[in-house]
Amino acid sequence: MCSIEKILVSIVLINILRLETYLCAKNNSKIIMEDAQEKYKFLITGGYRPKIDTLAKYVVSIRGSKHRWFFGDDHKCGGSIISPKVILTAAHCVCKRHSRIRLKPSDLTVVAGTPRRLVPTETTQVLKVDKIIRHVYYKPLTFRNDIGILLLVKNIYEDGVAVQRISLQTHHLPPYTKCTVLGWGRVFFRGPMPDEILHVDVSIMPDNYCDARTDKYAFGMMCAGDLADPEKDSCSGDSGGPLICNGSVTGIVSFGVKCGIPEHAGYYTNVTSYLEWIRENGFSKLRPVNLILLVILQIFLMKVKLN
Structure with missing residues (x-):
């Protein structure tokens, strides 16, 4: 095949891929909703969609x-x-x-x-x-x-x-306070992003737990997770979103060790600070x-x- 024909074939293939990507994205929400009902455990990581979303x-x-x-x-x-x-x-x-x-x-x-x-x-x-x-x-x-x-x-x-x-959280909350983080971040490490926002329930962890798992931990930070289910975590794309505790924004998604890693938690900027x-x-x-x-x-x- 001559070089011109190769170029033309490449252009056609690229445009087909673009069209498929567009159509996939257009129908993505429908596919996600169907799959979410039974087939997959969605991760935000470890997340869910409430029947009535108030957040x-x-x-x-x-x-x-x-x-x-x-x-x-x-x-x-x-x-x-x-x-x-x-x-x-x-x-x-x-x-x-x-x-x-x-x-x-x-x-x-x-x-x-x-x-x-x-x-x-x-x-x-x-x-x-x-x-x-x-x-x-x-x-x-x-x-x-x-x-x-x-x-x-x-x-x-x-x-x-x-x-x-x-509203903003005006006082520091004790360890193991239950909170919810939500966003459109990747459903697992390096995975795809969802169409519809996902929630995950986590608990604020003690300072010594947060400090022991990274040398970055410092004033103005907090960490949250679930000891029984480490897959419950925020991930790439959730950054900047809220950790909501008792109806107020308490943390800002900041960083983590990949997503949903055992013996680790997600790290948040502590709004109260x-x-x-x-x-x-x-x-x-x-x-x-x-x-x-x-x-x-x-x-x-x-x-x-x-x-």
Whole structure:
């Protein structure tokens, strides 16, 4: 076969593969739902989908500025809605790979209002980023101070069903407190990402357990897992998403040893250790009217919890 014919054949094969990839992604959610019913134990790792999802409304998908082949193929990280204009996430999600160099706001978009990654729904909101903030002392090699904020150009519309802000955990929780982490991360180490968001229930582990399993453990970190089932873990693509305990965002998915490894746990940025930083770099950047409304809402949420 001459070189021109080889080139033409290659072009045809590439386009066939692109079409198959697109069609596969388009039908992915249907396949996932059918398989999830009986055939597979989904990992987030070790995760599940609740019949009534009350947590996905707090979570956003942080993506590139434009998908490559199909909607959702540029998902990078998760994030938490802590005000209509403020998204809480990990520093490594808003920086260039293995560096402290921040991405440009135009490099990212935020998708809210749907548990689906690949299929836009009636409640899906795609929002532009106005400003990126990461902790000034973030250390990419050790993941210290792995916390960042995205300030949005426009407010997220909150309907309380598909989209809602979540409160911040204001005090340190004791070991073995049960929590839930959720996201669109890989279903196992180096595996595929799901279309529909997955949940996994884990418990906060004691500091000595966390410290004994990595030399990176430091102030501002926490770890969580399940001693009886080590497959219950966050994974690549869940980064930046929330660890929710007692209805508040308590941790931010940061790093781990692969995913679901026995005798290990997932590591999270401890939100309670950074409350002042979040207020100074997130809420204080809002206009005074928005800030007052946010304070009132936070007080209201705390009263509801106490009652």
